Amino acid sequence: MGNVLLQMEDVSYSYHHQIVLENVTLSVEEGQFLGIVGPNGSGKSTLLKIALGVLQPKKGKVWLFGSPMKDQKQNYNIGYVSQKSNSFQRDFPATVQEVVAAGLASKKGILRRYMKKDYLLVDEVLEQVGIQDLRKRNIGQLSGGQQQRVFIARALISKPKLLILDEPTVGIDRDSTKQFYDLLNYLHKQHGLTLIMVTHDIGVVSSLVDQVACLNKKLYFHGTRSLFVEKEKELLSKAYNHDVQVIDHHH
Amino acid sequence: MVSDFFEYAFLQHALIAGLIIGLVSPLVGIFLVVRRLSLIAEALSHITLSGVAAGLLLQKNFALFAGISPLYAGMSFAVLGSVFVEQIRQFYRSYQELAIPILLSGGIAVGVVLIGLGNGFGVDISGLLFGNILAINKQDLWLIGVVAVLVICFILFLFKELFALAFDEEHAVLSGIRGKWIHLLFMIMVAMVISVAIRVVGILLVSALMTLPVATSMQLSLSFRKTAMFSILFAEFSILAGLIFAYWLDIASGGAIVLVSIALLVIVISGKRIYSMVQYRKANVRGES
Numbered sequence: 001m002g003n004v005l006l007q008m009e010d011v012s013y014s015y016h017h018q019i020v021l022e023n024v025t026l027s028v029e030e031g032q033f034l035g036i037v038g039p040n041g042s043g044k045s046t047l048l049k050i051a052l053g054v055l056q057p058k059k060g061k062v063w064l065f066g067s068p069m070k071d072q073k074q075n076y077n078i079g080y081v082s083q084k085s086n087s088f089q090r091d092f093p094a095t096v097q098e099v100v101a102a103g104l105a106s107k108k109g110i111l112r113r114y115m116k117k118d119y120l121l122v123d124e125v126l127e128q129v130g131i132q133d134l135r136k137r138n139i140g141q142l143s144g145g146q147q148q149r150v151f152i153a154r155a156l157i158s159k160p161k162l163l164i165l166d167e168p169t170v171g172i173d174r175d176s177t178k179q180f181y182d183l184l185n186y187l188h189k190q191h192g193l194t195l196i197m198v199t200h201d202i203g204v205v206s207s208l209v210d211q212v213a214c215l216n217k218k219l220y221f222h223g224t225r226s227l228f229v230e231k232e233k234e235l236l237s238k239a240y241n242h243d244v245q246v247i248d249h250h251h
Numbered sequence: 252m253v254s255d256f257f258e259y260a261f262l263q264h265a266l267i268a269g270l271i272i273g274l275v276s277p278l279v280g281i282f283l284v285v286r287r288l289s290l291i292a293e294a295l296s297h298i299t300l301s302g303v304a305a306g307l308l309l310q311k312n313f314a315l316f317a318g319i320s321p322l323y324a325g326m327s328f329a330v331l332g333s334v335f336v337e338q339i340r341q342f343y344r345s346y347q348e349l350a351i352p353i354l355l356s357g358g359i360a361v362g363v364v365l366i367g368l369g370n371g372f373g374v375d376i377s378g379l380l381f382g383n384i385l386a387i388n389k390q391d392l393w394l395i396g397v398v399a400v401l402v403i404c405f406i407l408f409l410f411k412e413l414f415a416l417a418f419d420e421e422h423a424v425l426s427g428i429r430g431k432w433i434h435l436l437f438m439i440m441v442a443m444v445i446s447v448a449i450r451v452v453g454i455l456l457v458s459a460l461m462t463l464p465v466a467t468s469m470q471l472s473l474s475f476r477k478t479a480m481f482s483i484l485f486a487e488f489s490i491l492a493g494l495i496f497a498y499w500l501d502i503a504s505g506g507a508i509v510l511v512s513i514a515l516l517v518i519v520i521s522g523k524r525i526y527s528m529v530q531y532r533k534a535n536v537r538g539e540s
Contacts, residue, residue, distance in 0.1 A: 052425055080425050088419055092285055093469050093478040102415040106427035111408050138472050158426070 002029035004066070005162050005194055006051055011060035013046050020046050023060070024219045028162070028211070033188045033195045035209035035225075037202060039240045042216040044198040048166050051196065052078060065161060079103075079155030079163040081148070083170040090140045096150050097122050097135050103154035125153040128191075129183060145176025149183065156187075163187070165197040181208055206232065214239045255498075264392055265384040265494060265504075271399045272448045272460065273490040277482035278406050279441050280461030284469070285417045290351045291336055291438075292445055292458035295329045297358035299446045300454050302328025303379060304365035311369055320390060326446035332358065333438035337431075382453030382505035384494070395447045402440045409433060414475060451490075452505035460486060463512040470519050485515050 006028040013021040020043040028034050038044050049055040050062060053069055062069040065077065100122045101114055108118070126132040129149040134142060139150060148168055155163055165184075169177045181204055187193045199205060205212055205228070212228040214221035220239040221228060228235065256262045283289050305328065306321025332354055339350035366376070378386060387395075406413065415423040416430050424430040441461075448457045468481035493508030500507075 054425065080422065082421065089285065089287070091469065092418060093473060093475050094414075094418060095474040098414065098475050099418060102411065102418055102423070103426065105411040105415040105423065108411070110412065112411075114411060136474075138474075141472075154422070 002031055004029050005064070006196070007063040008047075008050070008057075009061045009063075011047075011050060011057040011062060013043070013050065013055065013058050019217060021050075021057075022217050024215070026213060026219060026222055028194060028196060030161075030194055031192050032211050033184075033209045034197070034211040034213060035205040036196065036198045036213045036215055037200070037205050037236075037239075038215035042239070044215055045166060047215065048164055048196070048198060051164060052080060077158075077161050079158065079160035081151050081155050081163070081165045081168050083167040088139075092140060094139050095136055096126070096131070096139055096142070099139050099150055100125060100153045100157055103157040107158045121157055122153075125156045128156065128187070129153045143176065144172045145180060148172060148176075148180060152183065152187075162194045162196065165195065167198055167200060169199070169201070184208065202232075202236065216240070261385050261387070262498075264387045264389070268387045268392055268395050269384060269451055269490040269494055269508075270487060271395050272444075272451045273487040274483055275399050275402045275444050276448055276457075276460040277464045277486045278479065279402060279437070279444050281465045281475075281479050281482055282413055282417050282437065283441065284462055284465045288347075289458065289462040290348065290355075292441065292461045294336070294351045294354040294358065295332050295442050295445045296449060296454045296457045297355045297362070298332035299325040299329045299358070299442075299449055300379065301358045301361035301365060302326065302446070303449075304362045304369070308365050308369045320394070322391065322394065322446060322450070325449070326443060328358075329442035329446045330439050333442040334435065336438055337435055378453070379449070380453050380455050381503055382449065382451050382456065384451045384504045387450055391447075391450055395450070398443045398447045402444055405436065405440050409436075413437065452508055456505045456509050459509045459512065460489075463509070463516060464489065467512070467516045467519050470516075470523055485512065489515060 004027050006026075008024055008026045011021060011024045011026075012019065020041075024043075024047065026047075036044050036047065046055065050057050051064070053064070053072055056069075064072050097119065101118060104114070104118055104121070108114070123132060123135070126135055129152050131146060131149050131153070134146060134150075139147060142150065152163075152168075169180055172180065184195060184197070185208055188195055195209075197209065206225065210225055212221065212223065212225055213219060214228070214235050216239040221231070221235045256266070280289070280292070283291055302325035303321045306316070306319070306324025309316040309324065310319070310321060336350045336354060339353060340347045343349045412423070412428050412433050415426075415428055416433060420430060444461070445457050448460055452460055464482040464485035465478070467485050468478045471478070471481060473481065489508050489512035492511045494504055496502065496511070497504035497507040
């Protein structure tokens, strides 16, 4: 068994007495790629917010990197890419380099300026996500897929142990989405990065990730991809309460 | 004209004050603009009016305050107002601009009531509203200088945090940047810049100095750093040219400064249009041949 990075035990959460998560027990080991699927309002984003330490669970316990969540101070150990990254101000005057460097701001600490080695690090992560030639371009001039790569780079620059993605391909065209998944696969396989991704895309879950969690308030399934694929129909109809159209990605 | 400048201290004061304000206004302005809070400057300047009115009332009624510039009271009000802006912004997460009309009308209302209570104070109200750069004295100059040093240090030391927050507040806070405190300090800096910039362009025009040069340089689609530098360049040019026009044509200096910065904006936008038209033509000609 590998090193457990994230461990949730019996976690429940509610907004105004409405239960959104109920007794969820889940763990993510180092080097795993966990896909979380579930219908709208199934508590996926809430689960991520708890993992990120933004929300405190009403019940249950969370451990991150082996110590209780409340003792975590170094948020930059987790990289985060949201779907909302697509909706920043398009005219924002900033280059790719500036945006990616912003991912280092917290780690460097207050009163410290970016140095040459920080910009070398920017070049390094841009190369990793395959957009080093866009370094000096303005962020607003890039396509949705390229922008999302910039945000991956911004998340990677602080060298996180865990990368969390919340529906990262919303609003991105089909071809870019395919390339984006290839990038995640590369980061996972080549760099051994641990990833948690919430997605609507069942097709990608059954081909890309190695662990699947199927969520609708409760955890309906948590196991390997092959087990998920085996029981896919039955599980999804249980979690979604109806038949699901599986999006085929031809991977 | 040059000899006048060396002869009269008030002209030197005006120029120095103008150049300092031209440096710090766009420096804080750029963060206001990209966070879509440019109207905050407007609201805080109106609150400064009520503060200045309160300062004048104290000056009139209490001997203790006789020697103290009402600008200090204006600044305290603006700083308090800036704290409220953040509070009200928290109440309306997705309608954050509501903080602006609340503070703007509140500031004017208090100002008008206080000015009424003091029977108009017999002071130069139009100087407050539209600025009176020629009336800047040594004491004002010191205050402007101290504010400028504070603001420049703040922006330089927290530049990367301010940028990260402005670009993507959610991500910045998630990564561990203390957004709340930095915003609060930033708003206090904005309030201080406004209350000193009022001497130069007045309450009604002060937000122009913070936003117009930034709006102009944003048209150039540069990096954030360069956008900030060009904003400062545009602001300094507007102030210098505006002051020269004001002196030469004997017109209101605040108005002249703002008109020059609007002219710069128009020139840059038209220049961009013409440039892209020429590029388009060139591409077409190449395509035909």
